Amino acid sequence: MRQVKTILFLLGILFLNNSCQPKVNQPMQEKVVVAYVTSWTSVMPDPAYITHINYAFGHVTETFDGVRIDNEERLHRIVALKEEAPHLKVLLSVGGWGSGRFSEMAAEEALRKSFANDCQRVVKEFGLDGIDIDWEYPTSTLAEISASPDDTENFTLLMRDIREAIGTHKLLTLASAASAQFIDFRAIDPYMDFINIMAYDMGSAPIHHAPLYRSQYAGGNTAHEAVEKHREAGVSYHKLVLGMPFYGRGGQGGFPRGMKYHDIERIEGYERRWDDEAQAPYLADSAGAFVCGYENPRSIAVKAQYIHDKGLLGGMYWEYADDNEAGDLRRAVYNGVIGRPSGAPVK
Template identity: 35%
Template sequence: MDKKYVAAYIRQNGLERMTKEDALKITHLNIAFCKYNDEGKLDSKVKNFHILDKIKEWNPDLKAIISIGGWSNGGYSEAASTEESRKAFAKEAVEFMIKHNLDGLDLDWEYPCCSISGIKSSPNDKENFTLLLKAMRDELNLQGEKDNKYYMLTIAAGADKYYTKFTNMGEAQKYLDYIMLMTYDLRGGFQILSGHHTNLYSPQGDIFTISADEAVKIFVEAGVPAEKLLIGAAFYSRKWDKVPNVNNGYLQVCGTTGAFGPDYTELDREYINKNGYKRYWDDVAKAPYLFNGSSFISYDDEESVKYKCEYVKENNLKGILFWLYDADETGKLLHSISENLEA
């Protein structure tokens, strides 16, 4: 069996606290984020690229990749709109990559043909998205010929039919090394119905039936080989408040939407079977949740991550990604991923 990938999204704080033990458990490090600034140039909030030298000394096989985009970061519809703008974007991105001694590019355009995050979009994004990826792959190949090195190109993709509807994934995947399915935030910020936000399987009785398993099937049906897919784990939670004390808070119409909740560091310290919160397990969805009588929290833990790893191996997927390394100072979730992917 081929070695499975463990792709970790990381920000500045994460780079500062990365340990040798953790670096050896990760295969790909996605540095978040690089985006367009007000001058229309690529810029990054991360200032600790020099730390990568030490991390790569610990794990010479690790690939460091810059992630371009993220929620509410725009400019990509415009960049993809013409052949000239696509080539300019690709050239600038590769120059940024080389400047910081990185191994590839990851495009997190959220989302083509859609302005939900407050960015500009166009119906032409569907075709232009593929053309932008081709331009990026061509520029990476040119740089690779100069450096005698292969540079990677990946994307993070929304894990539902809207994403395959707004893109031509069967064509786009030809230019990509792998596709990371964001199988977290499957519900939350837009829903007042409590439930799982990072479940492996679709739960019973839930009108929002999307899951990691469903996402994989959607992308395979759209023409993406299973061996190019990674599914996501969440090192943070979604939390609903003003929840009716019925059915342990599960599938209840709440007084709030599912906002971002505590990260796993805080969950482990203050919430899981503590301070009035009780952990419950959904054996159909393979997902845990917490309830204290009025607040419902959906999250990933060591057990749910184990099932995701088993799914990756059983279905010949490329591996697992997670958001966000910075969010678990206990190291428990990464340890579970590393242990169970290799088992």
């Protein structure tokens, strides 16, 4: 009888140990708010309105076998926020528009594994919670970086190798094009915690660059369509994080091509209008012409409702420093995503 009790006790311990092991593919129960914080700005983010920070950027080294970090001192200061906010997760985002050498690195096993091991070194050395990969984009030379038809397959191998290097207790995420192109999402799914959809830069004035739905001012894509394209590509809703811009895109009638929200808020001489179909604001000139599409607290609240209704994991934005001093946009994201917004159901 004593032997039976001993066996049952040991089995119980084994069950508890196994049940407590982190598993990559377990759905995250709580919503996330992911803020990109850049190396070239000085404003310190308020962790009260963020669950995750993606520090931008790290890059593939010139020798194709490691990670180089922009402004390491600032990254240390960002990580130090965890001392006052233990809930905060900080990841290094490797890549960004025009950041290359991914194709060469991912193509060779030795270089790829060396890069993955250096990701683990960086995570340990800086006290990070994971790695975010922002390769824009596998197989594409649009950003004037090297590319190969084999990039998509090699991207999968890269995700596998990074996961193996950093372990299952650290986060592995990526920034994905709104089109859901370039990546084999079904193949990488076992290695990924979640996917940040860059549901912005989908057009320039005279059309919106981040509309939720279609309207006469929407171009080739919308945030809703971007979500559905990722779902069709094999990503579960609960692994999708919807990206939102803290800046506008103009370029018409002498209006600047890009403008941060804190500047849009103060600009004079333009009419602020609301596109009820797209659920997005825009600026119009004195002739009524669309000159800049952007995001405001109202459109963010609508997107937060969408996140809840669709069962998405949360919201992401680029970038923290583009908000106004009062933090209207970041508060709208946090309150909408982490809180309990109410409104009309998703179309």
